Amino acid sequence: MNLLESIKRFYASSVGKKLLVALSGVVLLLFLLGHLAGNLLIYMGREAINDYGEFLHHMLHGTGVWFARLGLLAAVTIHVVATIHLVQQNRAARENRYAYETTVRASKASRTMIISGIIILSFVIFHLLQFTILPGPGDQGYYDDQTSDHLRPDVFGMVVRAFQNILVCLFYIVSMGFLCFHLSHGVASVFQTLGLRSEKTAAPIEWFGRAYAAFIFLGNISIPIAVQLGFVHL
Amino acid sequence: MATEKLNLTLKVWRQPSSTAQGEIVTYEAKDIPSTASFLEMLDIVNEELINKGDEPIAFDHDCREGICGMCSLTINGRPHGPGDGVTTCQLHMRSFRNGDTIWIEPFRAQAFPILKDLIVDRSAFDHIIQAGGYISARTGSAVDANAMPIPKPVADYAFDAAACIGCGACVAACKNASAMLFVAAKVEHLGVLPQGKAEKDRRVLGMVRAMDDAGFGNCTNQYECEAVCPKEISATYITKMNRDFAAASIKEAVVNEF
Helix, strand or coil: CCHHHHHHHHHHCHHHHHHHHHHHHHHHHHHHHHHHHHHHHHHHCHHHHHHHHHHHHHHHHHCHHHHHHHHHHHHHHHHHHHHHHHHHHHHHHCCCCCCCCCCCCCCHHHHCHHHHHHHHHHHHHHHHHHHHHCCCCCCCCCCCCCCCCCCCCCHHHHHHHHHCCHHHHHHHHHHHHHHHHHHHHHHHHHHHHCCCCCCCCHHHHHHHHHHHHHHHHHHHHHHHHHHHHCCCCC | CCCCEEEEEEEEEECCCCCCCCEEEEEEEEEEECCCEHHHHHHHHHHHHHHCCCCCCCCCCCCCCCCCCCCCCEECCEECCCCCCCCHHHCEHHHCCCCCEEEEECCCECCECEEECCEECCHHHHHHHHCCCCCCCCCCCCCCCCCCCCCHHHHHHHHHHHCCCCCCHHHHHCCCCCCHHHHHHHHHHHHCCHHHHCCHHHHHHHHHHHHHHCCCCCCCCCCHHHHHCCCCCCCHHHHHHHHHHHHHHHHHHHCCCC
């Protein structure tokens, strides 16, 4: 059996697809943490977050951001495609449902991963359009930064202006709620699928997963709230 | 103390054959002693049905002492009914109250086709075992117990998995009808022992593939299986199998023979 055939066989198996979902999930989880750390620079002021934005676009002579983007695109694609295949198989595995359905232990989050996942995916598309694809030179929120000696994108102004709209804030907060919900099952699930859970660590892993989800949620929603309350302003 | 008598309403899945359309049929179960087991309750109901000239409710059973893995039934949505660590045959009517309505359905999964009423065909499990759930070496007569030292924790770990009776409750409880708990128990109880270690990689790859071929769903780490397992087998065996499968897949991909 050659290597390519082995890879195909691996993907064809249930455990193989699950491992890919878990590994791509880890990439996305680490990205979320890095993204949050970057976001929180907004509390350090305009210069700090604009410096960070400039750094992201100039690291490795401007190729770094593209490596990151392609990596993330690959992770999202694997995560979504493998999940769709798994869900299709799961539906087919029980075509006739129970007349009396009950759940003993499975959390609400674990039973609605596909729904929260689809919502998060649509949020990501909106978020990229709003802050990455649509803003350009000449647009509002893409001004010369007063504190710097050269022309560069004003990330700070763009974010603050966006969150001055209460509807945008609410949309972000609700979306982060779904992300938190998704992670409350997803983080602990990664440990199980990658074979890193045991009787002793099962409970701490469960708590770690919830804490991670809560941290990402609270950290991110603090920004629109801070803008609305006027703690962060232009 | 006089035995309490229960009057119950049963909602039972009736299906004359594997190809026929099934439906929920309502029966009144009268004067059921609370000391009866769940299967004895069904025996009483069937006795009445036979006396009336009706077809009795078909259900699987054998030892009736919780060890053979033959009895099944999803009772009020839960395989083997309420209570932890019991099979349907060891479930007693004292777990129910007078006037209760009880829903009785077969173990539902595409991989477990219904043969009649509450009886399902669980031979998919046999096919999984045939794909590697054994040791191929000739074992000869039993060796001296102390000739092959096995640490007590290892023996316990293997035995806890070997307690699986192959009833299929894990599949019936799983939201995705996945057989991962069964397969993990069967893979891991051999994999940690010296006799089984030699064929560890071949076993996990073969059995997981046989499981996939049988049309079971995929595990989504919800642990419904662990919660209903009459032998209380831990889902951490699934964790270990995931790890072993990943390692064996890599070995298979980069090394030709193992």
